[in-house]
Amino acid sequence: MGNIAGLIGISIGAVLINNFVLSRFIGLCPFFGVSKKLSSATGMGMAVIFVMGLASSFTWLINSFILQPYHVEYLQTIVFILVIAALVQLVEMALQKYSPSLYEALGIYLPLITTNCAVLGVAIINTGLNQFTGAPFTFIESVVNGIMSGIGFMFALILMAGIREKLELADVPELLDGLPIVFITAGLMALAFLGFSGLNFFS
């Protein structure tokens, strides 16, 4: 199995088989909070992909070059959350200065991402073992995993936003109106995504 095949395996795993929202249950708050409109879902999705890619590379470097050599892995949670918070702040400031249009599009979603469990979640998953190779994640693998998990998140978010825009017009029973019907929709989507678990390439 070549390197590229491994990366494709990680990508399909992150987007479809172990979709962050629908099968791992990570990042549900923004999933239900920002999926009312398609445009805001796209903005949030882009911001998450961007931050997850950056966060996975930084946390991988910190974990392999600082935490592991000095045997302070127990500080992982504190260090990772601080790095992510600082990173989000930096990205926000840099965008504001150098790309105001992008800042306009992503700006309001960036502060929300600090407390989005998806970002910390992918950083922690990257410190474990790669389920396809059984070895620790390499740098490239962890960045690909981060970006692809972000794409999986955006995929689920956009699907959900599309359905919710149509649901606005539908006649929903009074007891289910509002969030309960959204949860049921999410459940049906998760049921569909269960089908992807048959896509197991390497086992």
Place this chain on the structure above:
Amino acid sequence: MIKENLKRGIFSENPIFVLLLGLCPSLAVSTSLVNGIGMGLAATFVLTCSNVIISMIKRLIPDKVRIPCYIVVIATFVTIVQLLMKAYLPALDKQLGIFVPLIVVNCIILGRAEAYASKNNVFKSFIDGIAIGLGFTVSLSVLSIIREVLGSNKLFGLKVIPSFNPMAVFILAPGGFFTIALVMMLIRYYSNRKKV
């Protein structure tokens, strides 16, 4: 005051069903009652301790950097829980997996720090932490009981209903969404009936 706080935490400001905070751990972990209670108590511990510490140091923290400060306090207690759980409850730790470190980003805890502990004294924050934490634990237990009975027909490893074929979908991911929709629907039904 204690009674009022408890009532608020469990019913009128129930973190999961009313405020919709902390959904990720509650859906992911509620596959069995033991997991649900374990997660609930771990979050209660972190919430209470961080509420106390934050209300103690609220005057020392400059307003602009308060969120990172709160996160550091919370992350410290999460690390304590992580290490204790690894040492004394390794089986539970394995079951909860990534959701133990993810207590850090549980919106309930940061939300209470920001909305309550940063404005109230130590004793009040302590009570608030316990009340909201118990509300979280109770809701998690309700979700887990429904899911475990329907999904594997077991509670604490014992069979519940004889001659009932469990529906495995309830302990898989979709079942979590269906169960929370069901519970919210029932809550709405009863609160509507009260009004009429």
